[in-house]
Amino acid sequence: MMARRLLFLGPPGVGKGTQAQRLVGELGIPQISTGDMLRAAVAAGSEIGRRAKSFIDRGELVPDQVVIGVAEARLAEHDASAGFVLDGFPRTVAQAEALDRILERLGRELELCVVMEVAEPALVERLLRRSKLEGRSDDNEETIRNRMRVYREQTEPLVAHYRRRGIVRELDGLGSMDEVAERIRRAIAA
């Protein structure tokens, strides 16, 4: 049995988004990326986008209340009832606690937290390469360093939060996309 209510945790550039997308195709469940949703809101010029933009551009976290609202609305949509891959949410303890409440209200539970890790120099290199290809406004060196710091300080502690529940699977994010995908497949099938 494959787990179908999944959370991907890991530093910026580790490949969460890419791997989450692949899994969507294989399992037929949606990827829920608050980063993608916030960037879409910025592009659309919505109220949420206006509130989020300056934080994103500095590599800071968008305030919890804003992000929690976005994630909650998305999780309540019909296609998430069969499962989901959360990618980039939660990122703070307050968000993790909110997620627990949201899922409880929906009568669901997180099954697995997949933690991907790659050493920081390789991550920075990947993100700088991506900046040339995609032109994301937050992929410049100063902002990248800030996102790494924010991850270590605010998001990495969530690994302990989920480890206490016994649902953490850690894996090496270094390697080809296929190699990493295979590690993920094994981790969620076990």
Ligand code: ADP
């Ligand atoms: P990355 O993991 O490469 O930094 P994301 O697309 O996940 O990229 O996030 C980009 C930016 O969007 C973050 O730096 C932050 O400003 C904002 N963001 C995304 N998700 C969250 C969240 N859960 N809480 C707060 N801010 C978020």
